[in-house]
Amino acid sequence: MGLWLKCPGCQAKNPLYLQVCGQCGKSLDNLPPEKRVYVVGESPLATPQTPPSAAPVEVAKPSIARPKPPPPAAPKAAKKSKPSKKKKS
Numbered sequence: 001m002g003l004w005l006k007c008p009g010c011q012a013k014n015p016l017y018l019q020v021c022g023q024c025g026k027s028l029d030n031l032p033p034e035k036r037v038y039v040v041g042e043s044p045l046a047t048p049q050t051p052p053s054a055a056p057v058e059v060a061k062p063s064i065a066r067p068k069p070p071p072p073a074a075p076k077a078a079k080k081s082k083p084s085k086k087k088k089s
Contacts, residue, residue, distance in 0.1 A: 006037040013039055 004013035009026035019029040 001040065001042065004039045004041065006039050008035045008037070013041070 005016055005028055007014055007021040007026055010024040012021055012023035014021055020027055
């Protein structure tokens with residue numbers, strides 16, 4: 001049992017941590033409240049028990065949206081060297 005977010009495009013159930021639909025790739029990030037539909041139920045990836053005589057079926061794994069890496073830091077300005085002091089004679 002769990003709480004799932006329904007994709008507004010294909011109506012697939014998606015875990016709340018995904019930012020894009022695992023089935024159609026539509027963005028789930030920043031959806032307006034009227035397009036957010038939550039569903040309580042079993043995992044959409046749970047496979048039903050099949051009899052041993054049935055051929056195995058491959059199940060596609062949903063892609064997990066990874067957070068974007070932070071932008072590179074601005075390069076530091078080079079230090080200015082101080083002019084060398086010459087001794088007066």
